[in-house]
Amino acid sequence: MRILQLLSLFLTFSELLAVNVLYHFENETVILPCDQLSNKTIVWTGPDNYTTYGYGDIIDPNLSKSKRLSIIHVNGSLQYNLQIRHFSSEDEGHYKCIRGGLLKGLKEEFFTLTIGTSPSNLTIVEEDSQHIVYGYLNRVLDLHCTVIHGIPNGKLVWKVNNKILEEKRTALLVYSFKPKQEDHLQNYTCATKSDIAQYAMERTVQLFVYMPPIVSISLNKTLGILEGEDLTLYCNYSSNHELKELKWQKMFPHKRPLDERSPYLNIISINRQNAGKYKCTVANMVGIASDIVTIEVYYPPTVHVTFEDRENNRQLNCLANGVPDQYIYTLWEHRSEYSDLIRYLPDNGSGRLILPTTKGETDRHHDRGFYSCQASNNVSLNDSSSFVRGEYFLNAPGKPYFVTSNNNTQYGIKDQMGNLTIDFVSFPEIENISVIDGDMKHYKDYYTLESMSVMDKVYNKTVLVNGSRLVISMNIGNENDFRSYTIKLRNKFGLANFTIFLRSASCPETPEIMKIMPKTSKILIQWRAKFHGGFPQSVVIQYRRRDVQYWNEIPVSGPGMQIDSIDGLTSGTEYLIRIYSENIKGKSNFTDVKLIRTGSTKVSDNETLVFFVLVVPFLISIGVLYWQYKKGNVRALERISCFKRQQFIYEVGVGAVENNVYEMQNNVEQHAVAQNAVAQNLDVPVYSSIDRRANLTIGQTVSYSTTPKRKRNYLEKRKENRASVGQASGTVNSATKKGPDRLSYIEVSFEPNPNEYKFYIHGSENRTNYVDIDFSKKVSSYADSHRESDDDSIPQACAMQNYE
Structure with a gap:
């Protein structure tokens, strides 16, 4: 008995455990499943007290709701499902499917149908009228969701993007978390979940996260700008609510504080004093944020050079100071005090130069001068060169x-x-x-x-x-x-x-003619060379017939005392002879021009005797006259006019002699003495005694000729040909023959204008001033006037050069 009771209790408990409690809303269609286990016919029972509803696939037609009931079976399948349409409270109760079989519990399946109700009053406590929930970044936020459940009791669920965050069978569900930046404006949903409805109710809110501002001036935390350019900084910030403050600060001392309150900071024509750190700070209700940027103002370096005189070497240092502080150096330049380039010297790459010691050069001050280096940091202002020069003057005494x-x-x-x-x-x-x-x-x-x-x-x-x-x-x-x-x-x-x-370094001195010995067809000349002027000299003899204009030249045998001959001459003919020397600097002056007549064929061989009988006494007399002249007895010299129709020609360095025997010579040295006196004392006036029968040259200033020449009397008929005197020269005519149409005249020739003294022509009596010569004036020359000698051949003046 006791065993049967226990078995009955077990079966009852098993049945209870096997009951499927199902909740459906009214008017829904309900299907109760049942599978056939054997060939036995399926039997469906239901309320009340398991009344038979159907047998096999047939519904009992005696049922009051048979029209709402049916067995769903598909031929060939084992399922015999009970379908209830328009579910209502009449259908609530217990249902059982009897499938047949040995074991009763295994052949029956129990269902309990109950009318379900929906939840109500689903609420999120923190939302506002705009369905927004506010939170603070990284601060704990609690989201409260409440509901009044229906039948059966369900669950509450918090989800984001269909991801369940929190789920619990309760009427109040709290989700706690710390919002992050990515949660800002995220949608959060609270929903109900039950057996008869997955999510019968749900409510969604948007999360607004209060965050501190985000500030960024530049991604690159160091910015470079050329000095003189305009700088604009922008404080790029973000804040999801109103700012309390925005300000700029400089992190270095500066004369003028910054008062910028806008996101933009402007600096016009920035200079190196503006370089440093700049900070932008932004504040809102949540917090404060800032960003710092470093401004580097680029400018070319200033360069100066220092010198170190060490024991073993001398060193020059090229010191550059600019931004950026990285430099390139060029070769060093060594220049003189006048900036002439002397040499280039290599740099060791760091702006240092070790002066090499060259034997022998240091003692000669050759290291003296300006030493310059050039440095560049690749910064160029106003399109100028990026290299800047620095220099140092090295004295280098010695x-x-x-x-x-x-x-x-x-x-x-x-x-x-x-x-x-x-x-x-x-x-x-x-x-x-x-x-x-x-x-x-x-x-x-x-x-x-x-x-x-x-x-x-x-x-x-x-x-x-x-x-x-x-x-x-x-x-x-x-x-x-x-x-x-x-x-x-x-x-x-x-x-x-x-x-x-x-x-x-001068022209040679004028050679000296010692003796001239005429022969019948030749002339022997004894001469002596003077100082050569510093260079090898050559001597040249010039000669010409008196009636011929051009000179002939013959080279002489050599320097020193020499005797040379002019051969091939015509007997009984007058010849003019002179000598000059020449070296690479030029020609000397000519000797005095000597007038010599070659011997006649009738002349006996005792010419030498005639020379000593006639010429020597004549030379002695000339010496006496010169002595008288030196003593001041000029009248004695004036009375001497040699012989009738005889001429004396003398110049300083140029002279000629003619007499009746054509072999006598007269140097008339007294005129040379007078010229030397004039040259030594420029205040002494030049005096000249003019004899109408003679030709003379006074120094290098004036010469005259008294050879009679016939001219028409221009007092009766004036005919004038004007010509420039030039070179301060002119001709003056004076009458020597009576008659209205004929004049004899004296030619007075003036050499280049004397600038040392004034020139006068004096009379022979008491030296009365007859003529006052003005060399700035011009006079007329007659067309048919001419000089007796056509010789214009004068040695080119020796050009003296200064040698240093």
């Missing part, structure tokens, strides 16, 4: 030295003042100067010293440097002065020597 442009050989002219010129460099100044020529020493009082730029060769470059010029003035009185001179200079560092060889 003992004096003579520059390379000096000439060891210098030139002078005999009987003139000359200079020895020496250029040198000395830092510090010269303390002592001496000049040695042989055993004689000269001192500083005889020199002139001038500071000036001098030419020198420094490291194989010819440049101008600061130096001095020493000029030694000397009177070159004779040939012995052409020799070597040693100049010694001393400063506190030492002594330097320089030797100059003084050489002559």
Whole structure:
């Protein structure tokens, strides 16, 4: 009995456990499933008290709701499902499917149908009228969801994007979390979940997250700008609600504070003082945010050079200061004081130069000058070069030295003042100067010293440097002065020597005719060469017939005392003879022109005897007259006119003699003495005694001719041909023959205008001023006037050159 009771309890409990409680809403269609387990017919029972509803696939037609009931079966399948349409409270109760079989519990399946109800009043507590929930970034936010459950009781669920965040069978469900930036404006949904409806009700809100601002000035935290350009900074911020404050701050000292309150910060023409850190700060109700940017103002470097004189080397440093602080250096330049380039020197890449020591050059101040370097940080303003120069002047003192442009050989002219010129460099100044020529020493009082730029060769470059010029003035009185001179200079560092060889550089002196010996068809000339002027000279004899205009030349045999002959001459003919010397500088003056007649064929061989009988006494008389002239007895000389129709021609360096025997010579030296007196004292007027029977030349100033010439009397009929005198020369005619239409005249020829003294023509009695010569005036010359001699052949003046 007890066993049967336990078995009955077990079966009852099993049945209870097997009951399927189902909730459906009214008017829904309910289907209760049942599978056939054997070939036995399925039987459906239902309320009340398990009344039979159907057998197999047939519904009991006696049921009051049979029209709403049906068995759903598909041929060939094992399912016999009970379908209840328009479910209502009448259908609530217990249902059972009897499938048949050995074990009763396994053959029956129990269902309980109950009318269900929907939940109500689903609410999210924090939402506003716009269905928005507000939260703060990283602050805990609680979302409360409440509901009134239906039948059966269901669950509440929080979800985002169909992702369940929280789920619980309760009437109040709270979801707590800390909103993040990505949660801003996210949609959150609270829904009910039950057995009869997955989500019967749901409500969605949008989360608005209050966040502090986000600030960014630039992605690059360091910005560069050229000095002088305009700078604009923008504070790029974001805030999802109203700002409380926005301001700019500078993180460095500055004279003027920033008062910008807008997102833009403007700096016009920025300079290097504006470089530094700039901060933009933004505040809202949640918090404060800021960003900092560093502004670098780029500008070319300033460059200066320093010098370090160390024990083993000398170093120059090129110091650059600019932004950015990274530099490129070029080659160093070494220039003279006058900016002449001497050399380029390599840089070691860091702006340092080690001056090399070259043997012999340092002692000569060759390292003296400007040293310049160029540095660049690749910043260029106003399209200028990015390289900036810095320089340093290196003094480099030492003992004096003579520059390379000096000439060891210098030139002078005999009987003139000359200079020895020496250029040198000395830092510090010269303390002592001496000049040695042989055993004689000269001192500083005889020199002139001038500071000036001098030419020198420094490291194989010819440049101008600061130096001095020493000029030694000397009177070159004779040939012995052409020799070597040693100049010694001393400063506190030492002594330097320089030797100059003084050489002559002039035209040769005029040779001297010692004797002329005419023969029948030739003339023998004995002559002597004078000083050669410093160069090899050659002597030339010129001759021509008196009635012929052009000269003939013959070279002579050599210098010294020589005898040469002019051959092939015509007997009994007058010849003019003169000599000159020539070297590479030019020609000397001509000797006095000598007028010589070759011997006649009738002349006996005792010409020599005639020479000594006639000529020698004549020469003695001329000497006496010259002696009288020197004593001032001019009248005696004036009374002497040689012989009738005889001419005397004399110039300084040019002269001619003619007499009745054609072999006599007369140098008339007294005129040369007078000319020398004039040259030595320019205040002494020139006087000339004019004899109408003679031709004379006075110095190099005036000459005249009294050879009678016949001219028409222009007082009756004026006919004038005007011609410029030129070169201060002219002709004056005076009458010597009576008659209305014929005049004899004297030709007075003036050489180049004398600028040392005034010229007068004096009368023979008491030296009355007959003519006052004005060389600025012009006179007329007659068309048919001419000179007796057509000789215009004068040696080219020897051009004297100054040699340094």
